[in-house]
Amino acid sequence: MPAATASQTIGPYWHLIEHQEWADLTRFGATGEVIIITGRITDGAGEPAGDTAVELWQASPAASAGFLGYGRCGTDAAGRFRFTTLKPEALPGAGNQTQAPHLSLALFARGLMTALRTRLYFPHEPLNATDPLLAAIEDPAERATLIATAAGPGVWHLEIRLQGPGETVFLEV
């Protein structure tokens, strides 16, 4: 069998498949602790990455008829995105490890030949100290790029820097 098909950039015109309601993961009637996730994406010159498709996947809370666990949001001219979703719980990791609550993010944009993957963790979660990914990142400044900041009741914000000082930790999965 041949190897997996090659990735190609999503390009600047992916909005033909954009449906803005996809940024609200609770729209099918999900119940639980509703949270808002905001973010901003900048490039190596500090300029906003304004045509990015940000995808969110979370394995917790488990998917159900009212909650797919998946959303997509396009960034605006200022590079900002905003999701409405449910707060994730802790998740099992490899072996008997436990992962701190987190969201998986995949970025697609003009200039990105493949998805750029990262995670969003929440501040002040006791499990962050023993989360296998966070614990494996030795530099506290790098680790901090994965941890959102509280931006109001039930609102968390993550700055994502594609390149340069403060560059976000991106993941090969």
Added chain:
Amino acid sequence: MIPFRPFVPDTQPPLDAPAYGSTHLRHPKRPLRRLPQTISETTGPRFTPALFPEIGDLTKQAAGAPLGERIIVAGRVTDEDGRPIPATMIEIWQANAAGRYAHPRDTHDAPADPNFPGEGRIFTDAEGNYRFVSIKPGAYPWRNHHNAWRPIHIHLSLFGEGFAQRLITQMYFPGDPLLPLDPVFNAVPDAAARDRLVSRFDLALTEPEWALGYRFDIVLRGRGATPFEAAR
């Protein structure tokens, strides 16, 4: 859940592709951090046509028929072990026959086509097969370098069975003279992997007096060790 295996070297494009100018300021300078897959990577969203209605004929999304050469595109979605990926959602988008997207930021001086919004959405059947009807898109200029033109292509987005299998790619057409000149296509180092991004004209898919058929098979990452690794 069994993790997905690493990509075969050189079959995927690098994030730093110097000939494609938009990668300059958007590729991370630090190496990616290897993350052993967990439930967050081995599982992924499940979509259904009930909540995400199919758009299998892109030529019937407006009052009139779009201009251009009607085409049928079909193929099979499998993993690297040849296992079909059933009931998975495929998103489709493309330019019109004149090489212009129904997008406010597309300023190419080519006619818009009010009868061609350019969006599709389909699901594979139990054997991983898919099919949609559209029109052959046109080539269009872009500002990557002097006299740069994108080869004609259709964008495809696949979700597979786990978020680590997520794929967005572009399907090209056979015999396009722009392919050897295109930095996006040629960012894939392996020639065989590039060649598999090019659809094949298929007379068996072609319908008499109606539309030409193109076949495009798609492979998503396989699970577990490769046969080679397992043998070691």
